[in-house]
Amino acid sequence: MAHPRTDTRKQILDLAAALLQDRGFSAFSYHDIAQQLGVRNAAVHYHFPTKCDLGIAVIQRYRHRFQRYIEILDQGGADPMLKLEAYFTIPWGYLRDGGKVCPLGMLETEFYAIPEAMRVEARSLDQEIRQWLTQALREGRDQGLFRFQGTAKDKALLMVATLQGALQISRVVGRDGFSACVRQLKWDLGLVSS
Amino acid sequence: MAHPRTDTRKQILDLAAALLQDRGFSAFSYHDIAQQLGVRNAAVHYHFPTKCDLGIAVIQRYRHRFQRYIEILDQGGADPMLKLEAYFTIPWGYLRDGGKVCPLGMLETEFYAIPEAMRVEARSLDQEIRQWLTQALREGRDQGLFRFQGTAKDKALLMVATLQGALQISRVVGRDGFSACVRQLKWDLGLVSS
DNA sequence: GTCTATAACGTGATAGAC
DNA sequence: GTCTATCACGTTATAGAC
Numbered sequence: 001m002a003h004p005r006t007d008t009r010k011q012i013l014d015l016a017a018a019l020l021q022d023r024g025f026s027a028f029s030y031h032d033i034a035q036q037l038g039v040r041n042a043a044v045h046y047h048f049p050t051k052c053d054l055g056i057a058v059i060q061r062y063r064h065r066f067q068r069y070i071e072i073l074d075q076g077g078a079d080p081m082l083k084l085e086a087y088f089t090i091p092w093g094y095l096r097d098g099g100k101v102c103p104l105g106m107l108e109t110e111f112y113a114i115p116e117a118m119r120v121e122a123r124s125l126d127q128e129i130r131q132w133l134t135q136a137l138r139e140g141r142d143q144g145l146f147r148f149q150g151t152a153k154d155k156a157l158l159m160v161a162t163l164q165g166a167l168q169i170s171r172v173v174g175r176d177g178f179s180a181c182v183r184q185l186k187w188d189l190g191l192v193s194s
Numbered sequence: 195m196a197h198p199r200t201d202t203r204k205q206i207l208d209l210a211a212a213l214l215q216d217r218g219f220s221a222f223s224y225h226d227i228a229q230q231l232g233v234r235n236a237a238v239h240y241h242f243p244t245k246c247d248l249g250i251a252v253i254q255r256y257r258h259r260f261q262r263y264i265e266i267l268d269q270g271g272a273d274p275m276l277k278l279e280a281y282f283t284i285p286w287g288y289l290r291d292g293g294k295v296c297p298l299g300m301l302e303t304e305f306y307a308i309p310e311a312m313r314v315e316a317r318s319l320d321q322e323i324r325q326w327l328t329q330a331l332r333e334g335r336d337q338g339l340f341r342f343q344g345t346a347k348d349k350a351l352l353m354v355a356t357l358q359g360a361l362q363i364s365r366v367v368g369r370d371g372f373s374a375c376v377r378q379l380k381w382d383l384g385l386v387s388s
Numbered sequence: 389g390t391c392t393a394t395a396a397c398g399t400g401a402t403a404g405a406c
Numbered sequence: 407g408t409c410t411a412t413c414a415c416g417t418t419a420t421a422g423a424c
Binding site: 126183 | 217220221295299300302303304306316317344348349351355357358360362363365367371374375377378379
C-alpha cells in the first residue's frame with residue numbers, strides 16, 4: 001500500500017546514515033545517494049539543500065531514535081541489566097550490518113573536517129547517550145548488579161569509548177574481536193560470562 | 195647545519211601523518227601539504243606519485259618507528275610495567291599534539307574508503323602493535339604485576355580499542371576524558387591509581 | 389628537485405523547465 | 407518533486423621547461 005517514491009526524504013536519510021557509518025561523511029557524495037536511489041543529483045538537493053543540512057538531519061535522527069529507544073525501555077520498566085543488554089544491541093546491529101562503525105566514532109575522527117553545526121549535533125548525541133548510560137550504571141551499582149571502581153560517569157565514558165573502538169578494530173581483526181571486547185566489558189562490571 | 199629543503203620527503207611525510215591524524219586520509223589533499231611546505235603541487239607528486247603511495251609510506255613509517263621504539267625498550271631491559279607506561283605515552287602524545295587521534299583508528303573508520311594496498315599496511319601495523327602488547331601483558335601477568343581475566347591477546351585487543359576510542363571521544367568531551375579512561379584501564383589490570 | 393601549465397574528473401550547488 | 411543542464415571549484419595526476 002505504501003506510496004512508492006513519496007518518502008524520498010526518508011530513503012535519503014537511510015542511505016546517508018548507511019554511507020556515513022560505512023565510509024564517513026566526507027567520503028560519500030550526493031551522486032552516491034542519488035544513484036543508489038535511482039534519482040538525480042538535484043532531487044537530493046531539493047530535500048537537503050546543502051550537505052551540512054543533510055549531515056545535521058542524519059545526526060538528529062540518531063538522537064530522536066535513541067530517545068524513543070530509551071523511552072520504550074523506561075516505559076517497559078526495564079532493570080539496569082536489561083538496559084545494558086539493550087545498549088549492547090545497538091553496536092551489535094552495526095557490526096552485523098556490513099561491519100558499520102558507530103556514527104559517533106565516525107564523526108569524532110572526522111571532527112576537524114566537518115562543519116561546526118554538525119559538531120554541535122554530534123556533541124548533543126554523545127551527551128544524551130552517555131548521560132543515559134551513566135544513570136543505568138549508577139542504578140545497577142546501587143542495586144548490586146554491577147561492580148566497578150570510580151564514578152558511573154567515568155565508567156560510561158569508558159564503555160562508550162571501548163565499544164566504538166572495538167567496532168572499528170573489528171574491521172581489521174574480524175567480528176570475533178568485538179565479542180571479545182564485550183565479554184571483557186562485562187567481566188569488568190563484575191558479571192559472569194553469559 | 196641542517197641543509198634546508200634537502201629533506202622535503204621527510205617533511206612531506208611529517209605533514210601527511212599530522213593531517214591524517216587530524217582530519218583523515220580522504221580529507222587532506224596534495225595542495226594542503228604543498229602549501230604548508232611552501233612548495234608546489236607537482237613537487238609533492240615527485241616524491242610520492244600517487245596518494246596511495248603517500249598513504250603507504252606514512253603507515254610504513256609508523257610501523258618502522260614502532261619497531262624501533264620497542265627495540266629500544268627491549269634493549270633497555272624494560273619490565274612489563276615500564277613497557278605499559280611507554281605504550282600509554284604514545285596516545286598521550288597524540289592528545290597533547292592538538293587532539294590528534296590514533297592513526298590506526300582513523301584508518302579503520304576510513305577502511306572502506308581507502309585503497310586495498312593501504313589496508314594491507316594498516317593490518318600489519320595493527321598486528322605488530324597488538325602482538326607486542328599481548329606479549330607484554332602476558333609477561334606482566336606471569337610476573338604477578340598485572341591481573342586480568344581471559345587471554346592476554348584479548349586483553350591487548352581491549353586496551354587498543356579503548357585507547358583509540360578514548361582519543362576520539364576526547365575531541366567531544368575534552369582531554370580529561372582520556373585520563374579517565376586510562377585510569378580505569380589501569381584499575382582493570384589490578385593496578386592502584388598512580 | 390622544483391617549477392609552470394594543464395588535463396581529466398568528481399564535487400557541491402543552482403536555474404529553470406516540466 | 408524531479409528533471410536537464412550547467413557552473414565554479416577542488417582534486418589527483420602528468421608533461422615538459424629550468
